[in-house]
Amino acid sequence: MTAAPTLPRFRRADGAAAILDGLEAAGAAVLEDGLTPAGRAEMEAALAPWFAIAPPGDGHFFGRRTRRFSALFHKAPVTAALAIDPLVLDVAEAVLGAGTRACDCIQLNLTQAIGIGPDEPAQHLHRDDDFYPIPRAGELMVNALWTLDSFTAANGATRIAPGSHRWPRTRVPAEDEIAVAEAPAGAVIFWRGAVRHGGGANRTNTLRRGVVMSYSAAWLAPAEKLLLSIPPETARALPERLQRLIGYQIHRPNLGWVEGRDPLDWLHGRVGPVAAAGDNLTPAQQAALDALTHPR
Ligand SMILES: O=C(O)CCC(=O)C(=O)O
Structure with missing residues (x-):
């Protein structure tokens, strides 16, 4: 009998490069100490009332006995810390190749408590x-599932x-090719979109219970329309990195502007009914254009 497959497991001290190696090899990885006990308790306290009222799903895929809810930064602002956790963001940006022609920047694809x-x-x-x-x-998506409870083979x-x-x-x-991502409460289970x-x-x-923060290349349509689920009044109070991740950003060249300008400027009331349209190019494109229009 062959042993059941397992996933690579890490601690924060191992760093992003080790987690990336694990995600490259296995496509998934467990970070065991994602949250401190106090941090996990804070998340649970903020989310428990929503789990109590969220109805079960009405389809087989999402589960007729599974409660889900989204718009997490609006319902429970403390969850912002999960979305912009520096180690998780480093992993997500590296998996998705942020800063390359294939992915100028990343975005939140969805936020969902499950x-x-x-x-x-x-x-x-x-x-x-x-x-x-x-x-x-290349890879289009990577997910980070923050566990609020211990995850065991018995509880799902x-x-x-x-x-x-x-x-x-x-x-x-086949059944013997499947690993069960058992993890303590407060862990992060990563998996690539593929x-x-x-x-x-x-x-x-x-x-x-767990909380999924899903990231994708920002040129893709996100699963959750975060620009609608997080009202602008709520978005204005979020950290700027998170404002960008929920959609107040331009994926260069030229995807996602308002009146030709950075949507973050729109959020803060700095774009009027008409505005001078910016070029919104990547640095390489800008340099190539500059060389053509202002040859030395
Ligand atoms: O909650 C989980 O363990 C994973 C859920 C999932 O993959 C999904 O709902 O698409």
Whole structure:
């Protein structure tokens, strides 16, 4: 009998480069000490009232015994700290190649609290990047699931097929190719958008709760329309890095402006009904244009 597959496991002290190696090899990784006990308790206190009123899903994929809710920075502003955790952002930017022609900058694809309820069966193993009907050149998405409870095989820990980001798109994992992402409360489970995974079956009598912060290249349509789910009054009070991540940014060249200007300037009332349209080019494009229009 072969041993069940496992995921690479890290601590914060290991740093982003080690986690990236794990994500390259396995497509997924567990960061065991994502939150301090006090940090986890703060998140739980802010989210528990929402878990209490969130209705179960009404479809098989999202689960008829699973409670989900989004717009997290509006409902529970403390969750902003999860989205802009420096180590998680370093990992997300590196996986997605931020700062290259393929990905000028990253964005939040969605924010979602997930409470898998008692008797929920295992979710279909899927790839999150199947949203996008285009051939894959590089990685389009990476997710960070912050665990509020201990994740166990019994309560519905995420099931992940290590290495499946490199498989043919149609290949479905056999049962013995699936790792169970068991993790303590306060951990972060990372997986790349191309990895087959799904929530596990919950055979206990309590919710298995986690918070997903999903990141993607900012030229893609995000799954959650964060510019609508987080009203501008709420967005104005968020840290600037998070304002950018929820959509107040331009992916150069020229995607996402308001009246030709940076949407962050719009958020702060600095764009009038008409404005001088900026070029919004990458530095390389700007230099090439400058060389053409102002040759030395
Ligand atoms: O909650 C989990 O463990 C993963 C859920 C998931 O992959 C999804 O809902 O798409």
